[in-house]
Amino acid sequence: MSNDIDNVTPKGVLLVVSGPSGAGKGTICQMLRDQLPDLGYSISVTTRAPRTGEVDGESYFFKTIPDVKQMIEKGELLEYAEVYGNYYGTPRKYVEEQLESGRDVLLEIDIQGALQIKKRFPEGVFVFIVPPSLDELSARIYKRGTDSEDVIKRRMASAASELTYAAEYDYIIVNDIAEKAAQKVLTIMEAERYRVARTYFIVDKICKAKK
């Protein structure tokens, strides 16, 4: 009996890691993937042209604009955004197939995308990564060196108001030391597996096994 239960695979957890630019969500997600090589991911749809070496169904699902607009209308995208005339989005089906098979799925996404996903998939687990301070956030964005002075200034101007979106999430992790922050996200992921919504089937199983 107890072996039966251990062998049951419950549905996976959709873990959405988000936060302001420069909070370090990318580093944390990379550490999670290194520690959990089986972790599922999402393949986005895009309407932009494939670049050299990009494979359809691996790098992206390449679609036409009418295709993506239809997906949006049918609710087939967990979130989407239009960037310079091209659409990018997260197909619900690909994520759900992995969850159904018992695989946890990690999505690293900006705040607007995460809030869209929360509306359409509230059973996900939403983690907001915050920097230890606004000074540290600014220092990290400068250090990264990928953004112009102008972009950085705009980011910093909106950083404090962006941080208040944390209230919409399930958990907040302060990213002071990335390894520690990643460990905390792993702890959340494990705990969420024991949530009643994901484990109640065990009770059903125990009761049905009654002779």
Added chain:
Amino acid sequence: MSNDIDNVTPKGVLLVVSGPSGAGKGTICQMLRDQLPDLGYSISVTTRAPRTGEVDGESYFFKTIPDVKQMIEKGELLEYAEVYGNYYGTPRKYVEEQLESGRDVLLEIDIQGALQIKKRFPEGVFVFIVPPSLDELSARIYKRGTDSEDVIKRRMASAASELTYAAEYDYIIVNDIAEKAAQKVLTIMEAERYRVARTYFIVDKICKAKK
């Protein structure tokens, strides 16, 4: 700045561990206390007479029946029960004082008590311990040897229906091996510390520190 945040003590977590008799909640709670010697606990009120060696405010808070009835009316008990004419209950104040000071509090309690606490203190974390099977539950109660054949039969008759109360809880843990189950409860406890309700003050702090 980052040191400031680490030094802030958020409110503690009230962890309620419950489940049917024989599921092993006592063993698990003892393991948690051994691993976390700072874990807070509750001192119950009771209207029964002190036994030799029992100290008021340590073993129990000893009260008169009118006192306890007044506490119940004023909502000062998180839960209570009447057993053979005496009242037993969990005073809200003692638990809240510990939580306010940043200490987590562990309560091991039967299902009826846990459900009362959930109504009066929904911000608690409610963990339901289940046996791996009803056969195993029966074997454990027999092995414990503290209950009469009659009591065991009554317990087993209601066990399956008792298990369905799991739906009212936040988390379900299968207690196959007690050490593993205790470890899972510890994981839940840690994750709950990062819940937005307990960590949002950090965001406020970061934003206020803005120059």
